[in-house]
Amino acid sequence: MNKLEIRTVNVTQYVQPLREGGSLPAIVQADDGFLYVIKFRGAGQGKRALIAELIGGLLAQKIGLKVPELVFMHLDDSFSKTEPDEEIQDLLKFSVGLNLGLHFLSGAITYDPLVSVADSLSASKVVLLDSIITNIDRTAKNTNLLNWHKELWLIDHGASLYFHHNWENWESHLSRTFPAVRDHVLLERAANLTEAKEEIKQLLNEDFFREVASVIPEDWLTEAGNPFTPTEMRNAYVRFLSAKLSNIETLTQEATNAR
DSSP states (O other), X not given: OOSXXXXXXXXXXXXXXXXXSTTOOEEEEETTSOEEEEEOTTSTTHHXXXXXXXXXXXXXXXXXXXXXXXXXXXXXXXHHHHOOOHHHHHHHHTTOEEEXXXXXXXXXXXXXXXXXXXXXXXXXXXXXXXXHTTOOOOSSSSOOEEEETTEEEEOOOTTOOGGGGOGXXXXXXXXXXXXXXXXXXXXXXXXXXXXXXXXXXXXXXXXXXXXXXXXXXXXXXXXXXXXXXXXHHHHHHHHHHHHHHHTHHHHHHHHHHHO
């Protein structure tokens, strides 16, 4: 039995769109009574963004960072039929099936690099995590971080793992570093990179990457025109993450130099 248990819930109410997100995520209610931010499979980057979100979130949790609970969210075709907004109607229509949700943190505030809370070790872990998963979307313009109950929470990893947007040359990404770390919103606060690196080396390994890859829903790994089978794609994610972890000394030095 897989150690990683991710619950599946059913969407029961579409509450409101979150228009600050380019992919039009939304707040929805599920049949467990909780509110979630749902990321739609029918949005711009499609199922690949959901895979990146899932992998990024699970890795963050594993290394001790705070991420809202991730759940699979089943959406049926009834919502598109009652939605008056045509853009949202289309999004709901193309998102019937399994989507990804994050528990809604009511009252959380967007991270502001000038005033928000982020301890040095957590900041260092986030910087190195984003170097591993090649997350280019954690900048001062768009932090994808929240402060909730005076703690740092990570959201939105959909722009990570961008190698999977072109499977034909994905292996060329295995040996690359992450120059975009210089624009990371937490870099200035990341004064414990060496300590963070050692913790990450203790907590992440190929076996865990295989666990993570195994929970990706099968139909997120099937798409027209992709020459890879779902098994080959799972193996590719494992190889990519393993390569980045084996290169963590270089990634840490790169972040240190950028500081």
